[in-house]
Amino acid sequence: MDASIQQQLIADLLVESFEGLDRYDHELLQIESGTAGADSLNVIFRVIHTIKGTAGCLGLSHIQRVAHTGENLLDLLRSGGISASPEMISALLKLSDALRSMLRSLEASGSEGDADHSPLISLLDRLQEPLGAVEPIVPAPVASPASSVVQSQCAEPIPATSAPGADAGFGFFDDDLAPVQMPEPLFPAPVPTPAPFPEAAAPSAGSGAGAAAGSPAASVSAGAPPAENAGRSNAEDSAIRVDVAHLDRLMNLVGELVLARNQILQKAGVVQDPTLLSTAQRLNVITTELQEGVMKTRMQPIGNVWTRFPRIVRDVSAELGKKVRLYMEGRETELDRTIIEAIKDPLIHIVRNAIDHGIESPERRVAAGKPEEGALVLRAYHEGGQVIIEIADDGAGINAEKVRARALRDGRITPEQAARMPDREAFNLVFLPGLSTAEKITNVSGRGVGMDVVKTNIERIGGSIELLSELGSGTTLRIKIPLTLAIIPALIVTSGGERFAIPQVSLVELVRIDTAGEGRGIESLYGAPVYRLRERLLPLAMLDRELGIVPAEAATPGSETGSNLIVLQADGRQFGLVVDEINDTQEIVVKPLSKIFRSLTCYAGATIMGDGRVALILDVLGLAQRAAVLSDATAQAAAVDPNRAASVLANREKLLLIEAGGGSRLAIPLSSVDRLEEFERSRFEWSGGRQVIQYRGGILPLVPLNRLVPNLPEPEESSDNAQVVVHSSGGRSVGILVGHVSDIVEEEGSERSAGDGSGLLGSTVIQGRVVDLFDPTRLHLSAH
């Protein structure tokens, strides 16, 4: 056969076989789970049968031989000679793995590879041995596989059990046919040996058989394909395979066209020529449609990645002794192929994790009142120009307390942070590098590597990931990813005379800060600029200073008379970016930066603006990390400089500042103050040798501060009213008579000195004065 035809046929074989093996795995898993249709075994048999037959005809003897052994086993199964055992299913899955690896090798190197598949062959052979006294209906091949090495490309590996010596690989039922109808053929008949015919025989046979034909090239089927056939050819013709490199090149060209369109649109707006303007508009519309069209050709259903999951789920759950059923919804949801590639490995990791850590063992599930079989749901859908992928399990869920404890033990968060951290934030600690809460390390996961890599990979393609979990009922990972990476909507801003593009996905809102009027402008919190946005402190980054466009000393926070603030979201947290000017939103074409600039994490790429000049695209996450403005624990762990604004903001603690008399000042953490009350002294009563007051339908014991803290003067009773700090713990309350509450301040935690073991926590410097920190929790215990 012609070498190029052979190549083409092998290419066809690869496509057909890979598709067939996917179907094979699918049906086999259905058989295993007991949900197989009546035809499943036939489908499976046919896949292997076809691979064997086609591979043999194309001279692929390894594939043929491996497939042949499987075919024998499947034939026995199909005919009811033996029944499927779990071991058999596993062996048959290994068969598809082996065939795939040979096909892949064939695809990559043109040869079937030299992997040794004899263990698999012997396993498949052993499984064919009848169990007990059950005789297989179809006899097993006589020759043992070890001896039935395929002799040549064409030879049937199994010698015929009947008509010994006469089987040439073909024959006729009508014994008279050959002598009567056949003029002496070019070959002796019957062919005495199954040895291949010499290559040269083919053309001569052709000329003998079809002498009347014109040129062989012209012999394409003359008759119009009739109805049924036509339907099929249409289906085949309606889809073609295109080299991915062509698509990438097309996409690049469309990107260039979009840039040119932007330039012309801008020019047309300036020139004011109606003809140019209308032409430019048409160009605009066509370019947009072309862009959409090309993007569509690059779209692939996410199901393409998911086809591997039934198998992964099966193998991983078997390895861990768990029972898991996989549900997939929205397999037809389409994504750009570059994104599909990028999420493939993270998804596999997440799925493995879900089975390992999420879903419990069957015993535990039963004990918890759940069905023995766990459910794992893969769900994909479009939402707001993005694709959402959810991986949900109905397993044990994540214990937020455990995650906090682990992060605390590893020094990732402070005890204060741990105490304040809501569960939702605590869950996201699992994305910290090296943090694993798995109780035991398994083969599958739990080595603490992975989830951070998953997060990084997802964020690299402009996506985000969040984790939702409910203890006892399951965990959901939600991944949001953009539809495409090549062309994105962006906000164009100016700072220090330079233009920058900010991807729209990170944008939350735009705020104009007016510092000229009475309104609050940019404030400084321990040297870090912040802005009060709707009663929330928003850490700020000055774009010009972060990028070093103007020297840092040229401007001080708050000195601007008016600023443009862009509220951005990165890593699930918000921060403000101060820029000189906000220009416009635009569709920009992302051009990667050259390798030299890859280490600059502030930039995600570059784009060409309508006027032909280049603008850098800001990497919002990279910028936020550089400016250290992300205040949650995750960002803090990643922040380069722990003394920067982020840590100060995160560690800040509000303190109640008290003038204790005699010039002494005392501070009480506001978190341990229940209420601040002012009582008339006349309401004080005595009970059991203690000062008390009737308060909220109960009796509140009162304790003067100087009883609890040594070296304090007696509180002055200058006024008729006394200020009382009410502190509650364990259902009981106590009122502390303090002198005078002067202020509520935020502590600069860093300079705290150690306490002496009494009611005092230590001292700190507040507003330039040394202040004693007082811990009411200890007071409460000692007072009772």
Next chain:
Amino acid sequence: MPKTIMTVDDALTMRKVISFTLKGAGFDVIEAQDGVAALGVLKGRAVDAIISDVNMPNMDGLELTRQLRQLPAFARTPIILLTTESDPEIKNRGRAAGATGWIVKPFQPEQLLAVMSRVLPA
């Protein structure tokens, strides 16, 4: 007039292998993916020979042979079955169905041509 052969197989690559081989020898070839499709085509036109796989979805090669033999136009048309097992069982069933002969898969192009040259003498 070149002779026309119909090849019936659910495996696309297999049909192509057969098709290339036969076209190279000067035959016209039409393809069908299973027995049902083949019958549909053959009710509308004649062919000089049929090469059919045995194991196919929808309608297998044996049933296709039986049904074709009911049609006067195909009472004597050579029908060659492609079998994988060269065991007597499948041959007996092929003979009972009315097939002309068999070829064991996998085969060499030359074997296929040898069979065709015998059932379709020039």
